[in-house]
Amino acid sequence: MSKDSKRKRGQFKEAWIRLKRNKAAMFGLFVIIMLFIMAVFAPFISPYGYDEQHLKMANLLPSWRHLMGTDNFGRDIFSRIIYGSRVSLQVGFIAVGIGVLIGGTLGSISAYYGGIVDNVIMRFIDTLLAIPGTLLAISIAAALGPGLTNAMIAVGVGTVPTYARVVRASVLTVKEQEFIEAARCIGVKDYKIIVKHILPNAMAPLIVQATLGVAGAILSAAALSFIGLGIQPPTPEWGAMLSAGRVYIRDYWHIVTFPGVTIMVTIFSLNLFGDGLRDALDPRLKR
Amino acid sequence: MYKYILNRIIMMIPVLLGVSLVVFSMIYIAPGDPARIILGESASEEAVQELKDEMGLNDSFVKQYLRYVKNIVTKGDLGTSYITRRSVTTEIMDRWPKTMLLASMSVALATLIGIPTGIISATRQYSIFDNLAMVLALVGVSMPNFWQGLVLIIVFSVHFALLPASGFYGPIYWILPVVTIGTSLAATITRMTRSSMLEVIRQDYITTARSKGNKENVVIMKHALKNALIPIITVIGLQLGRGLGGAILTESIFSIPGIGKLMVDSIKARNYPVVQGGVLFIAIAFSLINLFVDILYAFVDPRIKSLYSRKKIRKNKEVCHE
Numbered sequence A: 001m002s003k004d005s006k007r008k009r010g011q012f013k014e015a016w017i018r019l020k021r022n023k024a025a026m027f028g029l030f031v032i033i034m035l036f037i038m039a040v041f042a043p044f045i046s047p048y049g050y051d052e053q054h055l056k057m058a059n060l061l062p063s064w065r066h067l068m069g070t071d072n073f074g075r076d077i078f079s080r081i082i083y084g085s086r087v088s089l090q091v092g093f094i095a096v097g098i099g100v101l102i103g104g105t106l107g108s109i110s111a112y113y114g115g116i117v118d119n120v121i122m123r124f125i126d127t128l129l130a131i132p133g134t135l136l137a138i139s140i141a142a143a144l145g146p147g148l149t150n151a152m153i154a155v156g157v158g159t160v161p162t163y164a165r166v167v168r169a170s171v172l173t174v175k176e177q178e179f180i181e182a183a184r185c186i187g188v189k190d191y192k193i194i195v196k197h198i199l200p201n202a203m204a205p206l207i208v209q210a211t212l213g214v215a216g217a218i219l220s221a222a223a224l225s226f227i228g229l230g231i232q233p234p235t236p237e238w239g240a241m242l243s244a245g246r247v248y249i250r251d252y253w254h255i256v257t258f259p260g261v262t263i264m265v266t267i268f269s270l271n272l273f274g275d276g277l278r279d280a281l282d283p284r285l286k287r
Numbered sequence B: 001m002y003k004y005i006l007n008r009i010i011m012m013i014p015v016l017l018g019v020s021l022v023v024f025s026m027i028y029i030a031p032g033d034p035a036r037i038i039l040g041e042s043a044s045e046e047a048v049q050e051l052k053d054e055m056g057l058n059d060s061f062v063k064q065y066l067r068y069v070k071n072i073v074t075k076g077d078l079g080t081s082y083i084t085r086r087s088v089t090t091e092i093m094d095r096w097p098k099t100m101l102l103a104s105m106s107v108a109l110a111t112l113i114g115i116p117t118g119i120i121s122a123t124r125q126y127s128i129f130d131n132l133a134m135v136l137a138l139v140g141v142s143m144p145n146f147w148q149g150l151v152l153i154i155v156f157s158v159h160f161a162l163l164p165a166s167g168f169y170g171p172i173y174w175i176l177p178v179v180t181i182g183t184s185l186a187a188t189i190t191r192m193t194r195s196s197m198l199e200v201i202r203q204d205y206i207t208t209a210r211s212k213g214n215k216e217n218v219v220i221m222k223h224a225l226k227n228a229l230i231p232i233i234t235v236i237g238l239q240l241g242r243g244l245g246g247a248i249l250t251e252s253i254f255s256i257p258g259i260g261k262l263m264v265d266s267i268k269a270r271n272y273p274v275v276q277g278g279v280l281f282i283a284i285a286f287s288l289i290n291l292f293v294d295i296l297y298a299f300v301d302p303r304i305k306s307l308y309s310r311k312k313i314r315k316n317k318e319v320c321h322e
Helices: A002-021 A023-040 A075-112 A115-129 A133-144 A146-177 A178-185 A191-228 A239-249 A251-282 B002-029 B034-039 B045-055 B062-077 B088-125 B128-142 B143-158 B171-201 B202-212 B217-255 B259-268 B272-300 B304-307 B315-321
Strands: none
Touching: A002 A115, A002 A251, A023 A251, A075 A115, A075 A146, A075 A191, A115 B002, A115 B045, A115 B272, A133 A146, A133 A191, A133 B045, A133 B217, A133 B259, A133 B272, A146 B045, A146 B217, A146 B259, A178 A191, A178 B171, A191 A239, A191 A251, A191 B143, A191 B171, A191 B217, A191 B259, A191 B304, A191 B315, A239 A251, A239 B143, A251 B128, B045 B259, B088 B128, B088 B171, B088 B217, B088 B259, B088 B272, B128 B143, B128 B171, B143 B171, B143 B217, B171 B217, B171 B259, B202 B217, B217 B259, B217 B272, B259 B272, B272 B304
8 A cells, every 4th residue: 555655646747747847837827826926916916806896987098007907887807807817717727627527437437337338428418518517607607596606507517418428438448458457356345447457548638638627617607698598797707807808809999808818828728738738647758 | 220219219209208398397396377377466366276277288288298199299389478379380380490490500610610620639649720710719619608609799789880799680780699509519529539639649640541551631631530520429429419509598699589599588477388388399309419419429430330230239248259
């Protein structure tokens, strides 16, 4: 046992060393950490309150007083973006967490055992999968009603089928390989084979999908807000800010530009980091 | 193999029943009383009750659900729109071709961009092409879909006045919405193709194929790509669903009279029969796509084909005891 955990620590240490060499991934990690700091210390960083309205100063272009300008209610967009990071990060990570946990478990069990288990689980997944993610999230949110928690549940459940399918597909290929057969032959227990031998080898697609998934989750949440089913005003959420500003896009470019760019930078960084993590964790990259 | 396909089609029935149950219960627990929505806030309580009786809304959940399914199966009747008083089936059928066209053109565009780019990137890992393609793919996935739509409208419709910003009357109207949906799907397909190809290229049989003196093209296209295809096909299948999902918002932005816009308008108006019908309809279409993807697996991967045709053999255990 102790020998085992020591080996494991070594493996992650090595992954971390490889990750540190990847400049793009480190840049991504840096931006993500900055975003978290921004979210935690929002009240101290932001120059104005997120719902402070100055109607006389509506739709102002970016200036030194308002770095990203003001929106149609005269609220400081920069401050709203800082506060918005709280909501968007929360929605993104928690929703994907729900999806990966439920979907990954279902997918690996389904692929490993096959037969009836596979059939039952996959028919359930097919039921969910038969409704495209965005649409499923919209339907769930329409039923649960608007709000942050409901949006997270809706988006999270909406992603379950994707992870289940991706994990199942990769486990299916891995489990046919000889080392799994070998493990089974020497009498390793099923759950241990899944967790220790199959999943680490089936991880790459899941990581790729999960990093993209945070993007998808934030976008789905934005889509919900866009239809009026997600996060409600005056709570600032980047997606909601985008859709609120879309009416003015022809006259005031800055209202939609900055939330859009913020989402892009966030997702971009998450993706850079996720990719780096995949390369670092992939044992076959070892030379 | 045919047995498998037939089996899968039969298996679709419980799935679709499941979907109808999920959709029905979601709308059932949704806030707001349908009779009240139809009659408006000012209607008297008696009138509302009367309409509820007439619509059968006072029946039990099971009874309402069974009636709903029965109407669909026997008459293809998805209910009546609260607002237009037209059949939901007709409303959807009028709009479906536009949505399907939009989604499939987007996926086609995405596949045409995604697979070749992914293959070149994987075979020339860390080259300038690879780095550039990956940065662009990242930008593609990182860009909010409807923001991209708005930016495209600003640039190509407002600024350069080259392409129309709304409507869906002919090919020139298709460009902006298809590009909007297609580029973000392409990014996902590119990334999946690259990562899947990279996994396969490192396998021993690729080295074997090379050492037998095969040309690099043959090794990549015949040996590597074929084995890397399963995750790629999965993702493309999923993208069609995402395309249909993406169409919901994109149609609203570009004022395309498809199912997506119909549903967004219906959700806003709490026109539940249309929402229900729309979700169910898309689910049916999407199930057929999934079935097609699963059949494709078998053609791509003989290991899976053999798994389909002789399911009952637990070969692993037998091997162990030999």
